[in-house]
Amino acid sequence: MTQMSMARKGELTEEMRAVAKQEGVAPEQIRDGVAKGTIVIPKNLGHKLSRPIGIGKGLRTKVNANIGTSTDYINPEEELEKAKVSWEAGADTIMDLSTGGDLDQIRRQILRESPVPVGTVPIYQAAIETIAQKGALVHMDRGKIFEVIERQAQDGVDFVTVHCGVTRGVFERLRLQGRVMDIVSRGGAFLVTWMLANGEENPLYEDFDRLLDIAQRYDLTLSLGDGFRPGSIVDATDRPQLEELIVLGELTKRAWEKGVQVMIEGPGHVPLDQVEANVLLEKKLCYGAPFYVLGPLVTDIAPGYDHIGCAIGGAVAAAAGADFLCYVTPGEHLRLPGVKEVREGVMAARLAAHAGDLAKGVKGAWDWDLRMSKARKRLDWEEQIKLSIDPELARRAREESRPMLSDVCTMCGEYCAVKLVEEALRG
């Protein structure tokens, strides 16, 4: 039984209760959201999680951190370290996107240690094993992807990105229209390569029911991937992107009929003035399924600062109703991120998520800022540090630059406005 099937029967699962407690809402609200599909609780039936979460309408916007080896950099210990740094820094989920080394072993270790839900993109492993076994991706069997998904589900993976909307029809629209960046999704690229060479339809689309059967058995949440997401702001909100979203909307309904939980992945590179419309389109075309945005990144020109570009897009998306933000690190578009960049990426995404939560009025969000402002007004530095999104960094920054007067900071010193006004009013 999936969370969705239980919810539809009116049952309250342990996870629904845990999520309700975290969010400070009634368990029934979570149950009703899960039943309708506007909330997902990504948790594999066979995976023990100390920090289960809900993603969706009315809930705190969640943050995902991607980690994983690449063919150029294979250091499983370091990837595990990145995963730990992520959940310690407050990431709500981890995705293992490893493409180098022993993929099964890396994933299993992360699954064992993670207190938070773990996601994967199984097409990576399907493609990489095919290349290793048969010399080229184009020789992949139709069933390979399902075999890998089942293997990963058995291991306890909580959610998978599946690019079911990468169809021949959508690709034709891309070809007709043309694009600056064509396809920037790795999963999308693997599938299109295979489809073009074999003249076949995407198995994840054509055999969607087979995917649903696996998802149902493990309560594996499907994160319907956006293989045609724009990789340049110039390509944003174009015909292939929207055609794929239309397909994902149709598949969402089919998944829900089988009690399978679904999220929808979204762009990508999107100029600021199109972000809100993108959220609206997803909510409309996919019946309110939770929206998991990969950014969005509001400009293409800032490698080294893409975590900031994504914080801008992510905050605006969250405010408009996006439910789940995939972090981007300062290394994006330049290299595989290191541990430090992973931490910075998580913090930037958390900040964006919170800014969105304030704007959309998520329960409890305003209280945090109010407590911080009151501590600031009292010049209570210890409390300000404790309430900071990153207390460790805030403490270090202050300690490196001690003021002469203990109640102010070195920015204004004795001319602290808060202190002056306090004295003037008392005076």
Added chain:
Amino acid sequence: MTQMSMARKGELTEEMRAVAKQEGVAPEQIRDGVAKGTIVIPKNLGHKLSRPIGIGKGLRTKVNANIGTSTDYINPEEELEKAKVSWEAGADTIMDLSTGGDLDQIRRQILRESPVPVGTVPIYQAAIETIAQKGALVHMDRGKIFEVIERQAQDGVDFVTVHCGVTRGVFERLRLQGRVMDIVSRGGAFLVTWMLANGEENPLYEDFDRLLDIAQRYDLTLSLGDGFRPGSIVDATDRPQLEELIVLGELTKRAWEKGVQVMIEGPGHVPLDQVEANVLLEKKLCYGAPFYVLGPLVTDIAPGYDHIGCAIGGAVAAAAGADFLCYVTPGEHLRLPGVKEVREGVMAARLAAHAGDLAKGVKGAWDWDLRMSKARKRLDWEEQIKLSIDPELARRAREESRPMLSDVCTMCGEYCAVKLVEEALRG
């Protein structure tokens, strides 16, 4: 003659031509904007500037970097270094906010070396000299502030923050309403302290014509300060803030009557969903005068990451029509920033400004992203680095993590989506 008086006579100054060239628009467009007051060219008649700029409607959103000593940290050489790092990193203006050491000397050195317009907040020096000479701020003469403004104008300062809207009437609204953070503007705090102790009106308001006479003589651009800007998102868009803005709108008209150039300073701490309304209110109440926002910072809980919180608010503000963003560094709310933080602050603000420019369709903005995306599609790394907002950082990040194949990066290695799709399409 000020730029505004010249523009009204239909004359094209050298600065108008330079600004038009930079922006890629007709000089007449700049002249007409200056005449109407929707564009300012902050340049003191006596200050040589190698990089004059225009700020306002239809132009690229500009970025200011604050530097300056504090009572806790007096190192004029380091402040000069911060100024240099700022303009080298692309800041369009510098504000010297020094409050420690020999203020005249620090300012004069920056004015000599700066290729970009320099701004100040003269009330700081007026207050600090009063305290040094008379033992307390409350003993300040009414004329002191004008004497300091004139001295700074003689030195060549291009624009000054003057908190003319900090009136007894507005303060009364604050007292009636109450606030979490009262006043967080240092200039506002100095003025209110003096006004309360002496039972007098703000000289900058009461003797506004005296200020206009000085501004006219030097073509000193007035940046009408927001002494009542919210210092907590809880206080945003409240009665004192709006009452002050109403006063600033009245003063804008009076300045324009005398041919004095005016910008309006804006918040501050503002939740994301109120940012656009704040821009609209300024444009409406101040007749389209350029809007210079101090952030806005979209959450109070992120000391150490406030440059990111401000990039979110600044981008949304710029997209909505804000013309000029004051940077915020990662040190904000914790300490006086160091050189590295200054550079990070400039980059974050430039990114935000550009994201806004893309959204509001500023001339040439889209071309930058298009060129970057085309270089990315060609896997032309040298060109990508050159087109990066911070080529130095992008080059370093890539060089620290070299891929095995020279045409990709270590994130995806041989499974680069761009490369895979290119090959699949080539067939």
